[in-house]
Amino acid sequence: MQDDQEQPHLPGVDASKATDESVLRVHAQLRRQRVEGSPVAFFTAVAFIIVFVFAWFYGRRYFAEMDSAGVLAEREQIAALEAWKARPKEPAGPVVIDGAQLYAQQCVACHQASGQGLAGAFPPLADSEWVTGEPELPIKILLSGLGGPIEVKGVSYNGAMPAFGAVWDDAHIAAIVSYIRGSWDNGASEVTAEQVAEVRAAIGTRGAWTADELAEHF
Amino acid sequence: MNLICNLFSSFFPNLESDGTHREREQNIDASVRFAVLGLIKGSVVWLLVVSLLGLIVSLKLHSPSYLSEYGWLTYGKAYPAFWNALVYGWLFNAGLACVAWIVARLGGRPIGNGGLLIIASGAWNIAVIIGLFGIFKGDQNPYRMLEFPVYVAPFLFAAFIGIGLWILLAFKARAYRSSFASQWYALAGVFSFLWIFTVAQVMIFCLPAQGVFQSVVAAWFGGNLLGLVVAPFAFAVIYYIIPKVLGQHIIGYGQSGIAFWSWILFASCSGLASLVNGPFPAWVASVGVVASFGLFLPLSVFTMQFVSSFLASFSRVWDTISARFAFYAVVAFIVSTVLLILGSLRGVQEVTQFSQFNDGVRYLFLVGFAGMAFTGMIYYMLPRLLNKELPNSSLADLQFWVQGLGIFTITVSLVAGGYAHGALLNGSDADTIAILFNTKGYLFLTSLGSVIFAFGNFAYAVSFVWILLSPRTEKEKSADLIKSAPELEYTHS
Numbered sequence: 046m047q048d049d050q051e052q053p054h055l056p057g058v059d060a061s062k063a064t065d066e067s068v069l070r071v072h073a074q075l076r077r078q079r080v081e082g083s084p085v086a087f088f089t090a091v092a093f094i095i096v097f098v099f100a101w102f103y104g105r106r107y108f109a110e111m112d113s114a115g116v117l118a119e120r121e122q123i124a125a126l127e128a129w130k131a132r133p134k135e136p137a138g139p140v141v142i143d144g145a146q147l148y149a150q151q152c153v154a155c156h157q158a159s160g161q162g163l164a165g166a167f168p169p170l171a172d173s174e175w176v177t178g179e180p181e182l183p184i185k186i187l188l189s190g191l192g193g194p195i196e197v198k199g200v201s202y203n204g205a206m207p208a209f210g211a212v213w214d215d216a217h218i219a220a221i222v223s224y225i226r227g228s229w230d231n232g233a234s235e236v237t238a239e240q241v242a243e244v245r246a247a248i249g250t251r252g253a254w255t256a257d258e259l260a261e262h263f
Numbered sequence: 264m265n266l267i268c269n270l271f272s273s274f275f276p277n278l279e280s281d282g283t284h285r286e287r288e289q290n291i292d293a294s295v296r297f298a299v300l301g302l303i304k305g306s307v308v309w310l311l312v313v314s315l316l317g318l319i320v321s322l323k324l325h326s327p328s329y330l331s332e333y334g335w336l337t338y339g340k341a342y343p344a345f346w347n348a349l350v351y352g353w354l355f356n357a358g359l360a361c362v363a364w365i366v367a368r369l370g371g372r373p374i375g376n377g378g379l380l381i382i383a384s385g386a387w388n389i390a391v392i393i394g395l396f397g398i399f400k401g402d403q404n405p406y407r408m409l410e411f412p413v414y415v416a417p418f419l420f421a422a423f424i425g426i427g428l429w430i431l432l433a434f435k436a437r438a439y440r441s442s443f444a445s446q447w448y449a450l451a452g453v454f455s456f457l458w459i460f461t462v463a464q465v466m467i468f469c470l471p472a473q474g475v476f477q478s479v480v481a482a483w484f485g486g487n488l489l490g491l492v493v494a495p496f497a498f499a500v501i502y503y504i505i506p507k508v509l510g511q512h513i514i515g516y517g518q519s520g521i522a523f524w525s526w527i528l529f530a531s532c533s534g535l536a537s538l539v540n541g542p543f544p545a546w547v548a549s550v551g552v553v554a555s556f557g558l559f560l561p562l563s564v565f566t567m568q569f570v571s572s573f574l575a576s577f578s579r580v581w582d583t584i585s586a587r588f589a590f591y592a593v594v595a596f597i598v599s600t601v602l603l604i605l606g607s608l609r610g611v612q613e614v615t616q617f618s619q620f621n622d623g624v625r626y627l628f629l630v631g632f633a634g635m636a637f638t639g640m641i642y643y644m645l646p647r648l649l650n651k652e653l654p655n656s657s658l659a660d661l662q663f664w665v666q667g668l669g670i671f672t673i674t675v676s677l678v679a680g681g682y683a684h685g686a687l688l689n690g691s692d693a694d695t696i697a698i699l700f701n702t703k704g705y706l707f708l709t710s711l712g713s714v715i716f717a718f719g720n721f722a723y724a725v726s727f728v729w730i731l732l733s734p735r736t737e738k739e740k741s742a743d744l745i746k747s748a749p750e751l752e753y754t755h756s
Binding site for chain 1: 284288368369371439441442443444503506507508509510511512513516517518519520521545546549552553556557559560563564567582583584585586609642643646652653654656657659660744745746748749750751752753
């Protein structure tokens with residue numbers, strides 16, 4: 046540049062320092078020249094060898110590792126599958142139904158975990174004459190439900206107990222009745238599924254009881 | 264081989280009858296002006312879109328409630344939209360503009376078929392817009408860099424065929440039978456994109472391959488889009504800028520054949536390395552790792568050629584806008600390729616695989632390397648296409664530093680943050696959330712970098728619009744602004 050003083054630090058136009066034709070020509074010449082013992086060629090050759098030696102060893106190691114790992118993992122999986130197939134079967138015994146669990150699922154919302162019910166709304170089960178008396182009484186209530194006014198331990202309630210006869214089979218009903226009769230110091234006898242079946246056959250399908258209909262049991 | 268490097272048939276016809284060198288250059292520039300300027304305009308607009316999307320993506324990572332009321336802008340949509348706009352919008356427009364111009368210039372003859380390039384590049388941009396809307400609408404495909412909905416693919420393909428055909432015809436019509444590395448890489452990028460795009464579309468969507476093989480094809484495509492399409496365009500630019508701007512022939516040019524073929528060979532398989540530790544046959548991923556390590560070979564040749572050529576005339580690098588962008592690009596290329604190679608190892612991937620490490624490497628490769636190279640080339644082309652000086656070269660100076668700082672910040676935060684995140688995930692029994700909070704600083708740093716980068720892009724856009732719209736001065740109106748270039752001297756090295 047002749048006028049260096051007037052140029053800003055960065056010129057607005059990047060000057061061409063070479064014609065396109067000369068770029069092509071010079072580089073074609075450069076490609077054709079073969080320099081014997083050129084350090085550049087030597088360096089390239091060394092890089093080439095390093096790359097391929099690495100590729101070879103890495104590839105071998107990778108295959109060996111991955112393949113043996115894969116085979117081992119497969120064997121482990123097969124062994125685990127066989128072990129699972131040959132697992133000891135649970136002995137087939139009588140099915141035990143947990144009355145406490147059923148109570149916690151279905152009854153506890155109204156009658157409470159303490160069996161005391163809610164004053165004025167839901168009658169208590171603990172120490173209740175309706176529970177601890179004849180076993181047919183709670184079985185009947187559970188099977189068909191109970192509606193209308195009822196007096197428990199001298200307090201009047203007016204609500205609706207839902208029917209569970211269609212939901213639970215005899216064994217379940219027996220389990221829950223046994224549970225409420227045996228809890229909270231009620232100390233009443235357990236009931237069996239056969240007793241429930243008898244009551245179920247006797248009453249048939251019917252609507253909810255009223256307290257008066259069940260008065261015969263007192 | 265014969266088509267691409269016509270090694271032994273170099274002869275130089277006497278073109279003196281067509282006028283002086285400078286007049287021939289002006290005729291070539293005039294023949295491609297409209298189309299190339301259109302591509303550059305597209306690239307600048309896409310760059311602004313990309314900076315916005317990149318900012319949204321990085322903000323959402325540490326402030327999930329940001330813009331969460333817009334269903335079309337969730338992270339799952341903004342993230343692929345960002346990467347697709349970056350590659351198909353910005354880098355393809357800028358790269359194709361540079362490559363078309365370089366091929367035309369090195370061909371030595373004015374190029375016809377301008378209409379083809381204009382229509383094809385317009386169609387490409389419309390297809391990318393539709394694809395982006397498809398992503399926002401929710402039609403995206405679940406494969407990296409193939410997220411554009413299926414209905415966009417034929418348009419992208421047809422548009423690229425048009426552009427590629429133009430470049431091929433321009434190459435075929437060249438006056439000089441000899442060829443330069445820039446031309447090889449330009450053609451390699453064109454052919455590679457048609458090849459990998461066809462294979463990916465057919466094997467994943469048209470006639471889907473079975474099961475996991477689709478993921479293999481997608482990983483192969485994702486790696487090749489970087490390595491075989493965007494990178495060759497950027498190589499073409501750097502190979503061209505060094506002799507043209509510095510007046511320095513490429514040192515060690517005799518090795519560029521090895522660099523070219525080994526790059527094509529290894530880069531075409533290195534994408535498979537991202538499948539390491541996945542449910543794939545061991546040989547697939549190990550081919551990818553070996554190919555990634557093979558990249559050391561072309562990397563060493565490129566490093567030697569570019570760095571020694573730059574150092575040979577380093578005083579000119581900082582005084583020339585395009586050369587300093589190209590220098591940044593070369594440094595970014597070396598760093599990102601080393602990270603790419605080391606990041607492909609199984610032991611490293613166990614740490615980095617589910618972190619932002621790979622995003623950082625990809626970002627540096629695409630933006631720091633390709634993007635900066637294209638920007639430099641555009642600054643070299645603009646005065647020649649418009650016959651105007653840059654109205655404010657300090658703005659370009661500012662842009663260089665701001666963009667460079669932004670890219671550096673984003674890369675450091677993604678790579679270091681990604682590695683720290685992965686190491687914590689593997690090496691501690693803390694909650695995932697606690698680990699995320701622990702790396703929150705890096706996420707903030709990414710957002711900061713995105714803001715800086717966006718400022719740089721804004722400066723770029725201002726600079727571009729300024730040179731485009733500023734009225735010509737008396738000097739620019741009356742005379743050719745560009746001084747006739749001297750001949751490149753052949754020095755036996």
